Amino acid sequence: MTESLPDVRTYRLSPEVVAPLRQRLPHVATQTIDAIMAEVPAYAVAFAGDLGVKIARAVRAALGTFLELVARADGPDQQSPLGPALEGAYALGRGEARNGRSLDALLGAYRVGARVSWHELAKISVSTGQPAPVIAHFAELVFAYIDELSAASVAGHADELASSGRARLRHLEQLTQALLAGEAEHTIEVAAERADWSPPQTLTAVLVPEHAARTVVDLLDRRTLRLSEAGPAAPDHSVLLVPDASRGAVAGLLRGQSAVVGPARPWLAVKSSYDRAVRTLRLPGIETARTVVDTEDHLAALVLTADRQALADLRAKVLAPLTAAPGLTVDKLIETLRSWLRHQGRREDVAAELFVHPQTVRYRMTQLRELYGDRLRDPDWISSLIIALTLPDPV
Template identity: 65%
Template sequence: MIEPLRDVRSYRLPKSVIAPLRQGLADVSVQTITAITMEVPAYAQAFAGVLGHKIERAVQAALGTFLNLVSRPGTDPGTPLASALEGAYALGRGEARSGRSLDALLAAYRVGARVAWRELAAISVNSGQPAGTIADFAELVFAYIDELSAASVAGHADELAASGRIRLRHLQQLAQALVAGESAHVVQAAAERAEWVTPQTLTAILLPERAARSLIDLLDPRTLPLAGALPDLPGTAVLLVPDPQGASRSHLTRLLTGHDAVIGPARPWLQAQLSVERAVRVQQLHTPAPGQVVDTEEHLPELVVSADPAALADLRERALAPLAGERGSAAAKLVETLRSWLLHHGRREDVAAELFVHPQTVRYRMTRLRELYGDRLKDPRWVLALTIALAVPAPDA
C-alpha cells in the first residue's frame, strides 16, 4: 500500500540539516531558474532582464519559506506556509492575466521541484546527512511543491473565471448599446472594453431564449447574445451574428431550422439596430410557425406596404369601395379572386389553381368584378392601387 506524502506543515528537520541548506540557497535558486528557462519555453522571455531577477528572488524566497517551515519550533505551523501559498496563488492569477497556460505553470513547478531537490540533496549528502534524513527531506520538498502548485492552479482558475465574467459583462453591454442604437463613439468604446474584434456587418436573429442558449456555440465566436432586450416580445432573445452573407446566410438558415427564428438583414456593424428593427417588424407580421425560419429578405413587399398601416387601410377602403354593396361571403370571394388575378396577371388557370376552384368559377367572378369596376380595371393607376391594397391580406382575413 502506497503511503500518502507527509504533511509539510507539521514535519520538522533538525537545525544541523537546515544550516548548510540555507548557505547554498542562492545557488540553488539560480540553478532552478536556469533549468526552468531551458525546459519551459513559455518562460524564456519572462525570465529575461529585470523581470528575471525579480523571479529569481521570488524563487529564493519560496525555498527560504520552505526551510523556515520545516525548521521552525512551536505548534503553529501554518503561518510560514500561508504566506507562500498566497504568493503562489497570486502567481497563478498573474500567469492567467499574462495569457500563459496552466500547462506551462505546472511544467515550471515540476522542473523547479526536480532541480531544487537535486541541488538541496547534494548539499545534504556533502554535509554527511544519513540516507533516512535525505529521504524524509525529499518527501517534504515534493509535498511543498504540491501545495504551491495547487494554490497557483486555484489562482489561475479564479483569474480566468473573473476575467471571463468581466468580459461577458462587457460583451452584454456592447450588445445592449448596439440594439439601443447608441452613438458610434459609445459603441466603439464598448467594443474596445470587451476586446471584441469588429466585423464588417451584423445580422440580427430573433428566437426563443432557450434556443439561443443551445445555438450560440454553433455560430461565429464573436456572436453577441442579448436576452430580454425586446419588451414587446417577452421570451425572445437577440443574437447579433457577424457577416452572415451569401453562402454564409444559407448556412445560417440551415442551422436555425427547427428553432422558430427570424433572420434580419445584414447591416454595417455600427447600424445593427436597423437589422433588429427589421426582424421585429417581420416577427410581428409573421410569427414563425413551430420549427420555421423566417427570412426578412423574403418579406420586403409586405414590409413596404405595411409601413403606414393607416394609409394602407385608407387605400384598401378606397380601392374596394365598388364592392361595398356585395354580401359578406360574396365580397370576400371577389376580393380573393381579384387579388389572385392581379398577382397572376389575369392567367385564369393559375388563379383557379391557387384558389382551388374551377376556371369557370374564376371567369364568373371576374365578370362580376368588371361589372362593378368597369374600365377602372384597365386603368394603370387603379391596377397599381389595387395591387398595393391587396398585396397583403386584410388584418381580419
C-alpha cells in the same frame, strides 16, 4: 502502492538540520534559477529582463519559506508561514492566465526547482553528516511543498480564466446591446475592443426561440454575438448576430430550426437587420415553428405595413362610404369589392370565388357604385382600396 507525501504544514526538522541549509540558501537559489532558465525556455527571456529580479526574489522567498515552515517551533501562537507562499503561487497562476499563457511553463519551473533545490539541499545535508532517514524525509517535504505551490497556481490560473471568461461574456453582451440600440459608431467600436472581438464586414440578425438559442448558436460562426432576451419587441426570443454570412447561407445552416433571418448589413448598421427581423416576426400569419423565415420573402408586406396605424386609417377612409349601407349587407359588400379588385372586375371569376350567381355580383356592384360614385373609376382610389382590402388586418 505509492505512499502519499507528508503534510508539509505539520512536519518538522530539527534546528541542527536546518541551520546549514539556511546558510547556503543564496547558493541553492542561484542554482535553482540557473536551472530554470536553462530548462524552461519560456522563462529565459523573463529572467533576462526587468522581471528577472522579481522572479529571482520570488524563488529565494519560496525556499526561505520552506525552511521557515519545517523549522518553526510548535505552539498555539505559532502561525504557519505557508499562507503567504500559497498566496504568491496563486497570484502567479492568475498572472499566467492573464497574460494568455498556459500553466505548462510555470509547472515545469516548479518541477525543475524541486529537483535542483532538493539536489543542492541534499548535498548540504550529506556534507554535514545527516543520516539517510532524515535526508529521505527531507526529500518528501520538498516535493510536498512544491505540490502545495503547484496546486495553488493551478487554482489561481483556473479562477482567472473563469473570471476573465465571465467578464468577456459581459463585454460581448454589452457590445450586442450597443449594436441593437444603434449607438454611435465610436461607442460601438470601443465596446468591440473591450470585448476583444474582431469586427467582420457584415452582420446578419437572426431571431430564435430562447429555449433553442444554445443549440442554434453552435451551428454558426464562433464569433456570433448573442443576446438572450430580445425584449418586448420579440418576447421569448434570443437575438443572434452572425458575422460575414448571407441570409441564404444562414438559412441553410439553420434548416429545420425555428428562426427569422434578417438581411446582411455592414456590422455597424446591423440594427436595421434586427428591426426587419422583428417586424417580420410580428407580421400576421407568420409561422416560425421548425421553419426558417427569410425576411426577403416578405418585403411587400413589410413595405405596406411599415406604418400600421396609417393602414388602419386608410382602411377607415376607403370604407367610409359603406356607412350608408344597411348593417347586414356591409360585410357582403366588402367581400364582393375585395374580390372585384382582385379579379380586376371579371364578374364570372368573382362569382366563382364567392360561390354566388353572377347576377348577385352585378347587383352588389350596382350598390357599391351608388355608394362610391365616380371614385370606383379613380386610379388613386382603386390603389387605396387594393391596399386597404387585400392586406392582413394591422396588429
